[in-house]
Amino acid sequence: MAQVVCKPTRESFGIALCEMAKTNKDIVVLDADLAAATKTSIFQKEYPERFRNCGIAEGNMIGVAAGLAAAGKIPVAASFAMFSTGRAYEQIRNSIAYPCLNVKIAGSHAGISTGEDGATHQCLEDIALMRTLPGMVVLNPADHFEMMEATKAAIDYDGPVYIRLGRLAIDSFNDPDSYKFELGKGITLHEGDDVAVIASGLVVNEARKAVLALESEGINARLINIHTIKPIDRDIIIKAAKECKQLITVEEHNVIGGLADAVCEVTSSECPVKVTRIGVYDRFGYSGPAWELLEKFGLTETHIAKVIREVVKG
């Protein structure tokens, strides 16, 4: 096991942008007065001439990004997920997705783990919003190393991409020496055929800990990390449905419109199986420390293990 790095994925994103910018002169980064929080400040410090703060005006920021892309640049537009995807949804739809422009949209402070700021800032709908847009790639990396590689892949990909970033510092679990990011491909982190747990983002490591803990109870759960929610890896889901018969999805997002729906869309037409959904059940969050909230919403190891146990034992 490689050394564990504890970082918020927003920071990994900022570092990766800087690495890419060394050789890719077309990258331009935009932020909407949250550079210090989204960590585009890392890029701003290194490449001030290629950074523009757009002020607290997310709709315009997205439009500016569209114009930059139409003129051949590779713009990255960042804010909190609530604002970059929520406030500016229609600008993304009509100015970026419809003309299929090469813009990378970053949504930081996504999910319940935003913590104390509460419901107004805990975006639980960003993946649903972005997933419905034709041609939009939706990425939700799970740890530092995955975010580094996903960011690089997003920049190299020619087309619109949404990438979800977290506020909370989390432990890495991937081994940087062997880790390989492939856009649209899920990763099997643990083999097993009692049930398949399909997780995405920050909660992948919680699911991983749950799956490992259950080995001692004789439960062999398969664990699949879906870093690309769109286009989703149909093959890995169908294979899991056929071999494991039951699926559990885990996401830090409303169970409506996110990973759960993306998985069910595949299974319902290709291989109908029971899917148990762990996520936020169509409600808003509230203020509190991130880990307490994750616990309350059943997104930590303990609750995930309990659900796996129940599903396997029927």
Place this chain on the structure above:
Amino acid sequence: MAKSFAELKVLAAKARLGAIIGTYHAKSGHPGGSLSAADIFTYLYFNEMKVDPEKPDWADRDRFVLSKGHCCPSLYAVLAMKGFFDWKELESLRHVGAMLQGHPDMKSTPGVDMSSGSLGQGISAACGMALAAKLDNKDYRVYTVLGDGECEEGEVWEAAMFAAHNNLDNLVVFVDQNGLQIDGTVEEVGGIEPLDKKFEAFGFEVVKIDGHSFDNIEAALNKAKTVKGKPFAILAKTVKGKGVSFMENQVGWHGKACNDEEFKVAVKELEDEIARLEAEV
């Protein structure tokens, strides 16, 4: 080769005819604003912008964004006359599978630099293009046309702030002030005046012109090139429905096409005008 004003008048009248033909065949669309902005489109494409119909994606070309995207019928007519595509395409405007969509689509129409139609968004994209020129040390310029009703959108002012804050002196913003929007006059519905003072307060150099005078349009665009460090706004007073007698200043002609009878009258008026103007060339 710059056109004479007499030649431009013919082209603009033909652009109006194209808008009437297109919307008639589509049985829908927005003739009123297409007619008010026709002189601006004509001047830009024939006497101002560096564009090449043979190479619509030429990287160093000047850019145009029709922020009031619904007025594309006369823009399409100008693009057709400039040689980006065949005039016959106007007859399939808004039809299934057509090159000419109901609102501008950069992916399907040669010469359209940005997809637009959702009001307020085009000016932001124009800002992005102007910023790209600055970042790449290129001297191309970016032009956009907004509607006066469109100035009710908050994004217009976000973009205006951005343009001034980033010293986008390669950006020219026209406002086609025809004074009417769907639900009534702009002053009744939204109340945007004093628009000149607003743009000035947002950091623009502003001129007010007659948007049907090529002399005025030319003077304004020439002045724009002398202004350094700030964006330029041209508030163009226009007549909605200009050139078709029964459409002029009529709010009802914002978003409907001619019926058969109206079409005959409109075409006759415009063809007579074209013949008269051609005689003056």
